[in-house]
Amino acid sequence: MIVVLSGGVGAARLLRVLRRMAPDEEIVAVVNVGDDLVLHGLTICPDLDTIAYTLAGLSNEETGWGRRDESWRVMEELTSLGGASWFGLGDRDLATHLYRSQRLAEGATKTVVTAELVERWGVPVRLLPVSDDPVRTRFSTAIGPLSFQEYFVRHHHDVTVSAVDVEGADLAHPTPDVVRALHEARRVVIAPSNPVISIGPLLAVRGVHELVAARRADVVAVSPLIGGRALKGPADRLLRELGFGGGHAAVAGAYEGLLGRLVIDESDAAEAPALRAQGLDVTVCPTLMGDPDRDARLAAAVLE
Amino acid sequence: MIVVLSGGVGAARLLRVLRRMAPDEEIVAVVNVGDDLVLHGLTICPDLDTIAYTLAGLSNEETGWGRRDESWRVMEELTSLGGASWFGLGDRDLATHLYRSQRLAEGATKTVVTAELVERWGVPVRLLPVSDDPVRTRFSTAIGPLSFQEYFVRHHHDVTVSAVDVEGADLAHPTPDVVRALHEARRVVIAPSNPVISIGPLLAVRGVHELVAARRADVVAVSPLIGGRALKGPADRLLRELGFGGGHAAVAGAYEGLLGRLVIDESDAAEAPALRAQGLDVTVCPTLMGDPDRDARLAAAVLE
Numbered sequence: 001m002i003v004v005l006s007g008g009v010g011a012a013r014l015l016r017v018l019r020r021m022a023p024d025e026e027i028v029a030v031v032n033v034g035d036d037l038v039l040h041g042l043t044i045c046p047d048l049d050t051i052a053y054t055l056a057g058l059s060n061e062e063t064g065w066g067r068r069d070e071s072w073r074v075m076e077e078l079t080s081l082g083g084a085s086w087f088g089l090g091d092r093d094l095a096t097h098l099y100r101s102q103r104l105a106e107g108a109t110k111t112v113v114t115a116e117l118v119e120r121w122g123v124p125v126r127l128l129p130v131s132d133d134p135v136r137t138r139f140s141t142a143i144g145p146l147s148f149q150e151y152f153v154r155h156h157h158d159v160t161v162s163a164v165d166v167e168g169a170d171l172a173h174p175t176p177d178v179v180r181a182l183h184e185a186r187r188v189v190i191a192p193s194n195p196v197i198s199i200g201p202l203l204a205v206r207g208v209h210e211l212v213a214a215r216r217a218d219v220v221a222v223s224p225l226i227g228g229r230a231l232k233g234p235a236d237r238l239l240r241e242l243g244f245g246g247g248h249a250a251v252a253g254a255y256e257g258l259l260g261r262l263v264i265d266e267s268d269a270a271e272a273p274a275l276r277a278q279g280l281d282v283t284v285c286p287t288l289m290g291d292p293d294r295d296a297r298l299a300a301a302v303l304e
Numbered sequence: 305m306i307v308v309l310s311g312g313v314g315a316a317r318l319l320r321v322l323r324r325m326a327p328d329e330e331i332v333a334v335v336n337v338g339d340d341l342v343l344h345g346l347t348i349c350p351d352l353d354t355i356a357y358t359l360a361g362l363s364n365e366e367t368g369w370g371r372r373d374e375s376w377r378v379m380e381e382l383t384s385l386g387g388a389s390w391f392g393l394g395d396r397d398l399a400t401h402l403y404r405s406q407r408l409a410e411g412a413t414k415t416v417v418t419a420e421l422v423e424r425w426g427v428p429v430r431l432l433p434v435s436d437d438p439v440r441t442r443f444s445t446a447i448g449p450l451s452f453q454e455y456f457v458r459h460h461h462d463v464t465v466s467a468v469d470v471e472g473a474d475l476a477h478p479t480p481d482v483v484r485a486l487h488e489a490r491r492v493v494i495a496p497s498n499p500v501i502s503i504g505p506l507l508a509v510r511g512v513h514e515l516v517a518a519r520r521a522d523v524v525a526v527s528p529l530i531g532g533r534a535l536k537g538p539a540d541r542l543l544r545e546l547g548f549g550g551g552h553a554a555v556a557g558a559y560e561g562l563l564g565r566l567v568i569d570e571s572d573a574a575e576a577p578a579l580r581a582q583g584l585d586v587t588v589c590p591t592l593m594g595d596p597d598r599d600a601r602l603a604a605a606v607l608e
Contacts, residue, residue: 041345041405071377077399081424084406091395095381101345102388120385 002303003185005212006031007198008047009064009232010224011191012054013289015125018189021299024124028181032193033110033129034137034166034201035148039087042097043104046149047198048114048127049096056121064232067092086154111175128181130202133172137201138165148197157234161241164196169204174211182211189302190221192287194235195254196242212258219260220302222287223251226265231288247271252280263287263301306607307489309516310335311502312351313368313536314528315495316358317593319429322493325603328428332485336497337414337433338441338470338505339452343391346401347408350453351502352418352431353400360425368536371396390458415479432485434506437476441505442469452501461538465545468500473508478515486515493606494525496591498539499558500546516562523564524606526591527555530569535592551575556584567591567605
């Protein structure tokens, strides 16, 4: 079994790549729920949805969120009512959140609802929310405390962050499925998601950091940075703002005590010696996904 | 001030008729919330919405619920996910419920949210939910206990009812606006809504029955029956099943102790002598709405 610790877009793409090299039934994504939110009464799980939509071929590849062939009837009407419209919810996407919210109200866990949706969409890999308990990533910023989506979407992650807290993480438990997967995996992959605000909150769930550390020899992280920058999103900026510094060393710092190996992009090969000098096993290969040949090399590097 | 105790469709139509004869600022609808529900995470207030949509010219006159020029993108998608689709929610209609659910989550009362929506739609009469506290109409039926919408929509009110209970009514309080309106009204009108399942739950809210009874001399009810049948819905059937019998006498029975006067349809004039013999003041006039001349006569009869 290959367990992939996952945020949203970057993880979705890596999972798609790994499927080229490993049977679907061996792949398990353990997914961050720290940026889940309740808005308009609806429980929304952006990372789970991004991964499911991507693997089902339903995602909007341009925006990196939401569905393709989307319409906006509800949102247009909500905007005309003066409702909160900063978090875009297309009509098809809304159906996901209505379904989930109703099932949760009926007593189903997030794990069960995710399995139901994934089956309906024909997504052939297992998606496991790291926890069924409430976990909320919160930001202390220059303009005050913000929720994840206020920071990320409403303010376009364009404010200075002084601290990231994961509310509820110390009370949340990983699900039994997650614990089992982390015990049994032959490889634990940390996806090229944001170390601070996607993987960090996942690891903050009670006991998860320890479970991953115990598998250190089998843990491989794909760095989300290329040329010192995140392909998308504020990973590099946040690593700096929170004192981890820059480059892949910052990623290694955020994952201190967890990494058996770090995969970095071939364009950053010059960073490898210094990382290795710190005792880190480093693989240099293409990490920018989208080209079949390069993707195959990345998958091989991760799974080798 | 004219206060109209209101269910959904029948009340919406009467309010539209009364606006021909009374200034908008004098009309206040006190609206049943017993069939409000939470579905897919959304708080839905069918009676408030039906009235607001009707008065704003946004209602679907054919179905008697929902909006005109409606689309069904979300519902189609939800159905394809295997979600509960028995309660039809159009895209535009959904925006109302998203708006309301978010505002309620932010701490606004149903009264405040209703005022916001009504202002946005340009509805020029005041709509007051009878209570901001949770009230739930429940049915004991031949096939077991049902919620309002399960009984009404899912089972098309086609099951035998042995009892109607209004959960929470003894703990719910009428809002201060409702109490004031019932004190100050020069006329309290009971709309031609279902006496058992629309007006009954409204009157069941703690103290409301007493407030209305205290205004008995100024209370006028418009009977929802014509020729012994409800124009729409199960009023006649329910009155019978719950032991009130048939005809306008059953309506009078359901409102025992409350009526200063009962308005019945001209086609039922033959029932008037027996009702008057019971000491009831009866006005005979057209109650089937839709024709301007007849509507004017109904409005005059109610407001005389």
